[in-house]
Every structure is written in structure tokens, then in C-alpha cells.
Amino acid sequence: MYHDFESYTITRRSFLKGAGAVGAAGLLAACGGSSSGTAASASSASSGAAASGKGLSELFTYETSGREIESWNILYSQQAIDFNVTTNIIDGLISFDNYGKPVPALAKSWEHNEDSTVWTFHLRDDVDWVDMNGEVQDHLTSKDFLVGFEWVLNAKKNQAANTSMPSTTVVGAADYYDKTYAMDDAAAATLTCDDMLAAGVGIDAPDDYTVVFTCLNPCPYFDTVASYVCCYPAPPALVEKLGVEGFRGVDYTQQWCCGPYLIEEFVSDNSKRFIPNPHYYAADECSRFERVSLSMITDLTVGYQLYQNRELDELELSESTLTTITSDTSNAYNDQLCEKRPTKYAYDFHFNFYCLNTDGTPNENWNKAVANRAFRRCFQEGLNLIPYYARFNKINPLKCENNYYTMKGVCYNSKGTDYVDLVAKELGIDGEKYDGETMVHLRKSTADSIAALKKQAMDELTAIGVTFPVKAPFFFVAGNTVAQDNATVLQQCFTDSFGDDFIQLDLGTYVSSLAKEVRIPKLHGFVINGWGADFGDPVNFVGQEILHDSNAYYAVNFSNIQLVAEDPADYQKELVDEFEQFTDLVNAANAIVDDTDARYEAFAKAEAYMINNSLAVPCYYDVRWCLTHVNEYTKINAMFGPCNLKYVNWETSEDAYTTAQYEEFAKAFDAAKS
Structure with missing residues (x-):
């Protein structure tokens, strides 16, 4: 290379010629x-x-x-590595400016009724789909949004990707998803947007250039939902041409575009x-x-x-x-x-509660250890990550400190208070992070308290047969010296914080795809991954970790807690109970639809519970020098949607x-x- x-x-x-x-x-x-x-x-x-x-x-x-x-396929992906590319070739209803304010895109204007339950988007009438050769293939109309919405909600077409947002906001969306989930693949594949409308899903196209969404409850943030890919269009002729499997796996040579760029090569x-x-x-x-x-x-x-x-x-x-x-x-x-400005992602330790060895057998030593609350709390209370922060911002490493699961700036209550400040209050860590050049730890833990937590974990785990040091499988991409150095520094953070007798990172590599080579085969003990807001409400973050929801991205794809909950071992029952309680708190908060302040207070309690039980552990913000x-x-500087890397x-x-x-x-x- x-x-x-x-x-x-x-x-x-030389590429300039001809352009x-x-x-x-x-x-x-x-x-x-x-x-x-x-x-x-x-x-x-x-x-x-x-x-x-x-x-x-x-x-x-x-x-x-x-x-x-x-x-x-921008409807199917949930990854920034994909959106960073596809946002340049496909536009959605709404974009954002460099201050994060919504601006027109495919929708030239929009409005909602008095209680924010009905949102109407007025489309431009001059948008064409083109292929990668720049040749016009079709004209974009409101039907394209119906086709795209049906695709997203159809469990057998989009396989639950990007479904949680419309399912929790739009009338009939969850029921249609459940209906398709219960169908066999062939039957679900034959469904069209007309079937979706007949099923009572709250989207309508009264004319060629108007799209109307009807929400389950008052939803003052629905414009941020509409900015996300779950509400993006899909060209009907291309979907029909490629079929379900073909459209799901569409490549750049087949893709039709309505965005600012095409892929030349x-x-x-x-x-x-x-x-x-x-x-x-x-x-x-x-x-x-x-x-x-x-x-x-x-x-x-x-x-x-x-x-x-x-x-x-x-x-x-x-x-x-x-x-x-x-x-x-x-x-x-x-x-x-x-x-640089901080990215819009909050990075966290995401544990794998059902880790497998390379031969497919359970990694019981890790699985027993990570199910223990005291063990997980050591990640949160005992790790000194400042050397790791310095890998991203050597000059101001403390700007990278993260104590919350939800990213700052996603939403504010009626008094203008950032939601994460409500979480801080629940955690008892309200205050400033800095005192001049000196770090003031919001979550203060003394050496004695960390030692006591480590001893508690080791005693409890020894009693159920765990051997020490516990090896935590952690992977980085092969051939990337920066990634290797980051992993090595993180490994040293564990040694410096706990000694060599407790937790050791077991470093491994993958060639090109963390998902295919590590996450899907469940080889990771934990990953450090960032989540950015899809829309402006806390459920978009904490809702990714709950039980009993096939759309909960991290619970399904990273922690595997939903798999554990189906048949927990004795040592996992307390862990599953903690997730059940957390899920109940999230669902209770999400049920509050008529009082935004009360909704955010309830979500803050749920997030604080998750953090206090270290079901996932906040790690860092990405603040780089360049x-x-x-x-x-x-x-573009949006907290929501995929469009920040649009050129x-x-x-x-x-x-x-x-x-x-x-x-x-x-x-x-x-x-x-x-």
C-alpha cells in the first residue's frame, strides 16, 4: 500500500483534468x-x-x-465509517449548518401541528437520481420516502437496522416491524409501501412532493429523527431491479445518488x-x-x-x-x-458478557469475571486513563475525560440545562472538571477505596473458580502502529492502576473488519466504541443497552446481554437482574411523553443507574490536534444524523x-x- x-x-x-x-x-x-x-x-x-x-x-x-x-446501503448501515462516505452521495430530508442548526435538504421546508404529533415536509421538485456515471435514472418524489420507510421497518429487509427510532416515534411503525418479523423471509420480501400504509403506519404522501409523519405522542424533536437515515429515500425502480438481497448489499457501481458527489473510483x-x-x-x-x-x-x-x-x-x-x-x-x-472541536461521539467501554474463544467455546474465566459488579466497577473507579487520553490530546489530555454515557449537547431541558448535567447531579459529581492546570476528578476514588474494590472482586470471583490475572481480550487493527501504541498504553494503564495480578489486557489483532473478525465471532472481552446521536433525545443513547429489544444496538451486537438473559448461569443472574432494572427505568422514562423536563429527569436516573452499576463504562471524548x-x-457540525463529513x-x-x-x-x- x-x-x-x-x-x-x-x-x-493530475486528477484535476476533466473535472x-x-x-x-x-x-x-x-x-x-x-x-x-x-x-x-x-x-x-x-x-x-x-x-x-x-x-x-x-x-x-x-x-x-x-x-x-x-x-x-445508507438505510442498512449504523456505522460512521459507512456514513462518512454515503452522506456525500445521498441526501436526506434535512441537513445542518456549521453551527448544528437544521437547514433544508431534500425538504425545502417543514412544519408541525400545535402538539408536535404531525410533521409535514415539503419536498423540492427538482431532485433526480443519477447513477455513478452521472446519468439520470429517475425523478425523486414522495413515494421514494414511502419505499425507504417500508424498507427500514421491514424486519426481513433491513434486519432491524435503524428501526428503533421510527418504531418509538411513528404511529404503527413498531406493529409493522413486529408483523414482518413474524413472517417468513419470502412473504416479507413481497410487501410494498402500499402494504405498510394499509397496516396503518403513520406516514403519508398526499401528493408527489409532500411527506407527512404522524407521531405516537407529542414529539418536539421529530425533525432530528427525520434527519437520520431511517427517514431517507430509496428509489423504487432500483429496489425493484436489485431485489431484497441485492439492494441490501448494493455496491457503489449499482447505487443511485441524489447527493453532492458521485464515486469516480x-x-x-x-x-x-x-x-x-x-x-x-x-x-x-x-x-x-x-x-x-x-x-x-x-x-x-x-x-x-x-x-x-x-x-x-x-x-x-x-x-x-x-x-x-x-x-x-x-x-x-x-x-x-x-x-479540533470534540467529535460528536461519547466513547465507552462496552463489555462482552458472552465471550467466546477462537474455537467457539465459552471464555468462562472472562465471562465469570465481567458478570461481577465489583470487577466492572474497577474499570470505572480504578483505572487512571490520563496516559491513554494523551494518545488523543497530549497537550490537553483532560479535555478527553468522559464521565457520562450520553454525549454532551444532545438535548437540553426547558431551563437550558444540558441533559448530561442532570446525569451528573444523579451521580453526585456535579461541578467543573478543571482547576487551572490541575485535574479535579469528578468521581473521586482514593487508593484505599480502589484497593478495597479490587479485593472484593478478587474474593468474590475466587469463590466461583476465576483464576487471576483475568485476561481481557482486546483487539486492534493489524499493521496500524498508532492503534498498536494506543493498545499498549491502555494495557500499561491497567498494570499501573491494578498491578499484574488482577486484570491484564490480552492483545490481539484483526486484519480489516472488527465486526466480521472479532465482534460477530464474539472474541472480544470489551471494545471501546463511540456512539453519536441519531436524534435529539436520551433514549437514543441508553436505549441501545436495554433488554427485550432487537433494535438495542449494543445489547445485541456488542455486549450480547440479550443472549445471556435467555439462559443465564447462576453467576450471571445478578447481572441480568441489573439489566432488567435498568431496562425498566429506561422504559419508564420513555413512557413520559407530555413533560420533557420530567422525561429527562427520569432518563438521567436510568443512565446514572447504568453507570453506577458499570453495565457500560464511560471512557473518553475525542479532542484531537491537527x-x-x-x-x-x-x-457541518450536527449532533444528529450522518452528514458531518459531507464535503x-x-x-x-x-x-x-x-x-x-x-x-x-x-x-x-x-x-x-x-
């Missing part, structure tokens, strides 16, 4: 933000100018190995090239690049070499590279270090931005947002 990069160096700008410039004068619209006449056009977040006054017409960016796209685990969609409905209302060239790189160390050679226009920095730059004041990049020719404050309206500069410029961008952004 590195040799491919070397040949790629020679032709860095026409994209006009960008006009209105606030589907791309979000304001725009002027170049591919480097900005929003008002910038302090005024690109570093050189000239922007990039072509963008060279990257993704790291192990994060290759796994599904081109895709080489798996190597590269992607995006070019402008010549029939994009918002071509005159936003700015695009003439081409986006994305390379898969083995790790950020290789990325640094490429950035130095001007083969990349932006790069997040590994700890080692950041150390190299900051330790030498004469380093050419010393005044170009830019701290070198960049892109003003991040002009990118539209980005302000860029031929010269790299400086630390001082980024500080000004941040100030201007904060001032404008407030």
Missing part, C-alpha cells in the same frame, strides 16, 4: 451555511480569510486502515475519489470541490509523511508526532498546531492554517453561536 502512495505522489494534481468547476453563488440551502463562488467558500464562523487568500479546488484527505466502508482498502454530481439539485446553492481524493493509510505516522509531502490537506496528529513538533520550537509546524488546510469551523461549504487555504488563526476561528464561532 505504501508503494501505491509513492506513485500517487507523482500525480497529486469542471462547480459554481456556488446563492442561498442558504441543502448544503448548509452560506457560500460564495469558490470551492473554498466559508461560513461566518471564520475570522475572515483563508491563510493565503486562495482556497483548494481539490481536497486530498484520508481514512485509517480498519475503517473501510462496509455497507453502501473506489479501490477497497486503498482509495476513493469523489467528483461533483452534475445533476445535484443544490449545485448553485453551495460550494463543492472539483474532486475529493481519499486514501486509506496504515496509520497516522504514514499520514504525517504524506502531509509533509503535500499529499494530504488535513491530518489528525498521533501523540508521537505531536511530541516531535512541540518539543522543537524551530519545527516548521510548531505554529501550525490546531486543536495540521490542516481546512477551517474545521466551516464544516460542502468547506473554507480551505493553500497555505496551512496557524494556531493563532484557529484560536480566532474558535472565538468567532463561539461568539456567533451564542
Whole structure:
């Protein structure tokens, strides 16, 4: 792969030939933000100018190995690694601007009735589906949303992916899902959007350019649900052409597009090239690049070499590279270090309660250990993760500290209080994280209390036959030196926090897919994974961990707690009972539909229960430093939906931005947002 990069160096700008410039004068619209006449056009977040006054017409960016796209079907995927690509070729009803505010996309406007139970979206009438050659295949109408919605709700078509959001908000959606779940595959495959409507699902298309959703209860946040892929369109002719299996597994050569870009070239685990969609409905209302060239790189160390050679226009920095730059004041990049905004993901330890060995037999030692509450509490109370935080932000590692399961900024009560502050109050850790340069731990645990917790866990587990140290299987992508170093630092955090006699990370590698090689065969003891909001309500986070719900993403796909609950061993019965109590709290909170403040208070109690019992353990926020020719404050910055990596309206500069410029961008952004 590195040799491919070397040949790629020679032709860095050769891709420009044949790509026409994209006009960008006009209105606030589907791309979000304001725009002027170049591919480097900005929003008002910038302090005024690109570093050189000239922007990039072509963008060279990257993704790291192990994060290759796994599904081109935007209705079927639930992964950011897929959405980061597909958001550029398919649009939804609503997009967002760089401040996270909703803006029109396929819907030019929308409104709701007085109690927010009926939401009406008025579609544009100038949207076409095109194939990857840019040839028009069909015209988009309201029926496309009916077809897409039926696909999502049909258990045998979409296999429960992205179903939880409409099932909990739209009339009849859950019943239709249950109906299809009970059918055999062949029968469910024959169902159409007409069958869905006949079943009483609360979606309607009164004309070709109007879509109406009827909610089960007042749902003031339904516009955030509508921004997510569960409400995306599907072209009826393509679905019919490919059939159920074919459409579920659609690849880029078959896909039809209505978004700002097309895929010019895709080489798996190597590269992607995006070019402008010549029939994009918002071509005159936003700015695009003439081409986006994305390379898969083995790790950020290789990325640094490429950035130095001007083969990349932006790069997040590994700890080692950041150390190299900051330790030498004469380093050419010393005044170009830019701290990024936090991503929208809250990262957590997700335990696997049904871990298997490579031969398919149960990993009983781990399964017994992780079922024990005191053992899990040691992850939460005893681990000193500051060295691990430094892997992401060496300069300000404490900005990465996370004490909550739900991401900050997802929703606020009527007093403007962030929901996570309600969780903090329930946990008894309300307050500031910092005191100047010194960390003030919100969850204070003394060395004596940690030692007592460790002893309790070891005593209780020894009594049921657990041997020590407990080996915790943890996997990282092979060949990625940054991922390997991250895992090694995390392994050392366990040793430094607990000694060698309690928990040891058993490091393993996978080649390309964590899902296929590790998660599905259930080999992991735990993973560290981030969840971003699909819509603006706490149930979107805590609802992923509950029992008795096939749509609970982590409970089904990572922790396997639903599998354990079917027939728990004696040592797992207390664990299952804790999950039952947590599930009851979540369901009780979700049943409160007429009082948002009371709803959030109830969810905060449920989340605090989950955290106090360490059913999943908060880990970190991703706050990186970078070198960049892109003003991040002009990118889409939504807490909801898949569209944050859409390559539209980005302000860029031929010269790299400086630390001082980024500080000004941040100030201007904060001032404008407030």
C-alpha cells in the first residue's frame, strides 16, 4: 500500500483534468451555511480569510486502515465509517449548518401541528437520481420516502437496522416491524409501501412532493429523527431491479445518488475519489470541490509523511508526532498546531458478557469475571486513563475525560440545562472538571477505596473458580502502529492502576473488519466504541443497552446481554437482574411523553443507574490536534444524523492554517453561536 502512495505522489494534481468547476453563488440551502463562488467558500464562523487568500479546488484527505466502508446501503448501515462516505452521495430530508442548526435538504421546508404529533415536509421538485456515471435514472418524489420507510421497518429487509427510532416515534411503525418479523423471509420480501400504509403506519404522501409523519405522542424533536437515515429515500425502480438481497448489499457501481458527489473510483482498502454530481439539485446553492481524493493509510505516522509531502490537506496528529513538533520550537509546524472541536461521539467501554474463544467455546474465566459488579466497577473507579487520553490530546489530555454515557449537547431541558448535567447531579459529581492546570476528578476514588474494590472482586470471583490475572481480550487493527501504541498504553494503564495480578489486557489483532473478525465471532472481552446521536433525545443513547429489544444496538451486537438473559448461569443472574432494572427505568422514562423536563429527569436516573452499576463504562471524548488546510469551523457540525463529513461549504487555504488563526476561528464561532 505504501508503494501505491509513492506513485500517487507523482500525480497529486493530475486528477484535476476533466473535472469542471462547480459554481456556488446563492442561498442558504441543502448544503448548509452560506457560500460564495469558490470551492473554498466559508461560513461566518471564520475570522475572515483563508491563510493565503486562495482556497483548494481539490481536497486530498484520508481514512485509517480498519475503517473501510462496509455497507453502501445508507438505510442498512449504523456505522460512521459507512456514513462518512454515503452522506456525500445521498441526501436526506434535512441537513445542518456549521453551527448544528437544521437547514433544508431534500425538504425545502417543514412544519408541525400545535402538539408536535404531525410533521409535514415539503419536498423540492427538482431532485433526480443519477447513477455513478452521472446519468439520470429517475425523478425523486414522495413515494421514494414511502419505499425507504417500508424498507427500514421491514424486519426481513433491513434486519432491524435503524428501526428503533421510527418504531418509538411513528404511529404503527413498531406493529409493522413486529408483523414482518413474524413472517417468513419470502412473504416479507413481497410487501410494498402500499402494504405498510394499509397496516396503518403513520406516514403519508398526499401528493408527489409532500411527506407527512404522524407521531405516537407529542414529539418536539421529530425533525432530528427525520434527519437520520431511517427517514431517507430509496428509489423504487432500483429496489425493484436489485431485489431484497441485492439492494441490501448494493455496491457503489449499482447505487443511485441524489447527493453532492458521485464515486469516480473506489479501490477497497486503498482509495476513493469523489467528483461533483452534475445533476445535484443544490449545485448553485453551495460550494463543492472539483474532486475529493481519499486514501486509506496504515496509520497516522504514514499520514504525517504524506502531509509533509503535500499529499494530504488535513491530518489528525498521533501523540508521537505531536511530541516531535512541540518539543522543537524551530519545527516548521510548531505554529501550525490546531486543536479540533470534540467529535460528536461519547466513547465507552462496552463489555462482552458472552465471550467466546477462537474455537467457539465459552471464555468462562472472562465471562465469570465481567458478570461481577465489583470487577466492572474497577474499570470505572480504578483505572487512571490520563496516559491513554494523551494518545488523543497530549497537550490537553483532560479535555478527553468522559464521565457520562450520553454525549454532551444532545438535548437540553426547558431551563437550558444540558441533559448530561442532570446525569451528573444523579451521580453526585456535579461541578467543573478543571482547576487551572490541575485535574479535579469528578468521581473521586482514593487508593484505599480502589484497593478495597479490587479485593472484593478478587474474593468474590475466587469463590466461583476465576483464576487471576483475568485476561481481557482486546483487539486492534493489524499493521496500524498508532492503534498498536494506543493498545499498549491502555494495557500499561491497567498494570499501573491494578498491578499484574488482577486484570491484564490480552492483545490481539484483526486484519480489516472488527465486526466480521472479532465482534460477530464474539472474541472480544470489551471494545471501546463511540456512539453519536441519531436524534435529539436520551433514549437514543441508553436505549441501545436495554433488554427485550432487537433494535438495542449494543445489547445485541456488542455486549450480547440479550443472549445471556435467555439462559443465564447462576453467576450471571445478578447481572441480568441489573439489566432488567435498568431496562425498566429506561422504559419508564420513555413512557413520559407530555413533560420533557420530567422525561429527562427520569432518563438521567436510568443512565446514572447504568453507570453506577458499570453495565457500560464511560471512557473518553475525542479532542484531537491537527495540521490542516481546512477551517474545521466551516464544516457541518450536527449532533444528529450522518452528514458531518459531507464535503460542502468547506473554507480551505493553500497555505496551512496557524494556531493563532484557529484560536480566532474558535472565538468567532463561539461568539456567533451564542
